[in-house]
Amino acid sequence: MQRDPIVEVEDLSVRFVNRDIDLSVVSGVSFSLAAGEVLCLLGESGSGKSVTMRALLRLLPPHAQITGRIRLAGRDVIGMSERQLESVRGPVGAMIFQEPMTALDPVFTIGTQIAETIVSHEGVSYTDARKRALELLEMVQIPSAERRLNAYPHELSGGLRQRAMIALALSCRPALLLADEPTTALDATVQIQILLLLRSLQRELGMATIFVTHDIGVACEVADRISVMYAGRFVETGPVGDVIARPSHPYTAGLLQSTVHAGSRGQRLPSIPGAPPDLADLPNGCSFSPRCSRRLAACDTSVPPLVGVGEDRMARCVNPLLVAETVLA
Secondary structure: OOOOEEEEEEEEEEEEEOOOOEEEEEEEEEEEEEOOOEEEEEOOOOOOHHHHHHHHOOOOOOOEEEEEEEEEOOEEOOOOOHHHHHOOEOOOEEEEOOOHHHHOOOOOOHHHHHHHHHHHHHOOOHHHHHHHHHHHHHHOOOOOHHHHOOOOHHHOOHHHHHHHHHHHHHOOOOOEEEEEOOOOOOOHHHHHHHHHHHHHHHHHHOOEEEEEEOOHHHHHHHOOEEEEEEOOEEEEEEEHHHHHHOOOOHHHHHHHHOOOOHHHOOOOOOOOOOOOOOOOOOOOOOOOHHHOOOOOHHHHOOOOOOEEEEOOEEEOOOOOOOOOOOOOO
């Protein structure tokens, strides 16, 4: 039986406009996500992944102009007032930020921050909220959880701060969890622990989850579906196993080929030539065409639409890799 979507996004576009700039950073993004599903947004820095995530909860600065349609649990986010958004941020959608040291308040203890969030949204007593805060710290596997309730963010290691950030995000039982590169600032061992924890909690709680990363290994570990972003647009989307094994867009293939894996020891890794485009001066046609080895004359005339390239798969390319060999073993 098909589940109702928790997230419905149609033709989402974001522009940053002020006296000095008028910059399109996200263009025509559409997707939906049901409870229990994990979508991974993959792409280089500056491709629009984090802006897309923040737009879902209207966490962008005032000079950001959001157009399109965003519905979370059936509610229209773009049309909401700030007061209405307060009832969405937390109980409906919650976010794990990239750097917990800047996301957590340095002058309040971990327990106070989690408990006050629960009191604000659920109206329970502070005593009951503290008990739940302790349960959350135990759920995210923080050792000596009762002692950590009274710790300040600077007293915790990077890995423990990230676990505390996860506990804070889960405090109001959100239907949607947004994870914005939550392992970037951590060492490799702690990264694996956090990824396994997130995947385990997501399955246990049945949340819809959107995970932002530029690490293909992370995408393979946590995602059900993957959407590859380039210059503010989705260029390929589909089930993670199919996209990784048989990429259809040249950019996706380039990312996979330039990734270290078990068979690459002692070999020189290929790289994608050039650099991502300046969003203020995009090419007339396909944004990836200046870096693409499969470039055709048609690539320079107009932005290609997303076209079907298989079951539940789309690619934004006039010359897709329809028969692609497996890139990663």
